[in-house]
Amino acid sequence: MSNQQVGAVALVALASWALAKLGYSLVSAPKESNLTLYVHEMRAPPDSTVLAAAGTGQNDFTKIGFGSFLVFDNEIRDGPERTSPLLGRQRGYGPISDLQGKQGIQLTSTLVFGRGSSYNGTVSFQGNVGGPEPTTELAVLGGTGDFRGAKGYAIVETVKTSPLGVVFRWTLYLSY
Numbered sequence: 001m002s003n004q005q006v007g008a009v010a011l012v013a014l015a016s017w018a019l020a021k022l023g024y025s026l027v028s029a030p031k032e033s034n035l036t037l038y039v040h041e042m043r044a045p046p047d048s049t050v051l052a053a054a055g056t057g058q059n060d061f062t063k064i065g066f067g068s069f070l071v072f073d074n075e076i077r078d079g080p081e082r083t084s085p086l087l088g089r090q091r092g093y094g095p096i097s098d099l100q101g102k103q104g105i106q107l108t109s110t111l112v113f114g115r116g117s118s119y120n121g122t123v124s125f126q127g128n129v130g131g132p133e134p135t136t137e138l139a140v141l142g143g144t145g146d147f148r149g150a151k152g153y154a155i156v157e158t159v160k161t162s163p164l165g166v167v168f169r170w171t172l173y174l175s176y
Contacts, residue, residue, distance in 0.1 A: 035172040037111075039090045040075040040082060042165040049074045049165075055096070065101030070094055076111060080159050080167050087117040094129075104130030107138065111170075113145075121145020123174065129156050143176055150176040 042049045043061055050072040057064030064070070071093045077084040092109030107129045113119040122145065127138035135157045143150030152174040160167040 030175040032175045033172070035170075035174070037087060037170050037172070038077045038080050038084065038159065039168040039170055040077055040165065041072060041168070042074075044164045053093075064096060066096055066099050068096045068101070070096075070105055072109075076113070076117075080169070085116050086114075087119075088113040102132060104128050104136070109138075119146045121147045123147045123150050123172065125154055130158075134158065140172075140174065143174075147174065147176050150174050 040049070050070055052058045052061065052064050053069050053071045055064070055068035056066075057068050072091070074090040075086055076088045076090055077086055079085075089112045090109055091112060092107060094105035094107040094109075096104070097106050105128070106126075108124075108126050110122050110124045112122050121143060123143040124141040125138040126141055127136065129136045129138060135155055138154045138156060140150050140152045140154070152172065154173070155171045157169045157171075158166060159169045
């Protein structure tokens with residue numbers, strides 16, 4: 001290594017040390033967030049946010065089963081009450097793909113944050129949700145905006161169920 005190269009390496013090392021002492025880094029650490037939000041799925045007209053678009057049960061959710069394909073555009077709220085501040089929308093789709101029709105749907109979903117939220121961007125997920133277990137875990141596929149390059153997972157729990165709809169608590173564990 002030449003004297004010039006040694007000097008350049010020493011200069012970079014000295015600059016890195018000085019920046020670290022001042023609280024800066026040449027390589028930024030990923031940001032980590034734990035967010036809790038509530039997805040409100042309305043099943044009764046005229047405010048339905050989910051539709052059995054194909055397969056069995058197109059007009060009756062008690063009859064959906066294997067082969068049913070659901071699409072949705074649910075509200076994301078700050079709390080479990082319908083009057084909680086609106087943060088954005090959960091948009092996506094999924095088939096019921098187990099033969100007995102009791103293991104939930106194979107969900108592909110994006111949380112779209114909008115007005116009312118302190119975030120700007122989206123986070124996309126994939127996994128099985130809504131089966132017999134009280135909680136399910138979804139994988140993060142990625143994100144945009146404030147969540148660009150997101151990795152992590154979500155724990156989804158059913159909080160309220162009624163004939164009119166369901167409220168899910170989503171706890172997100174993200175790094176981006």
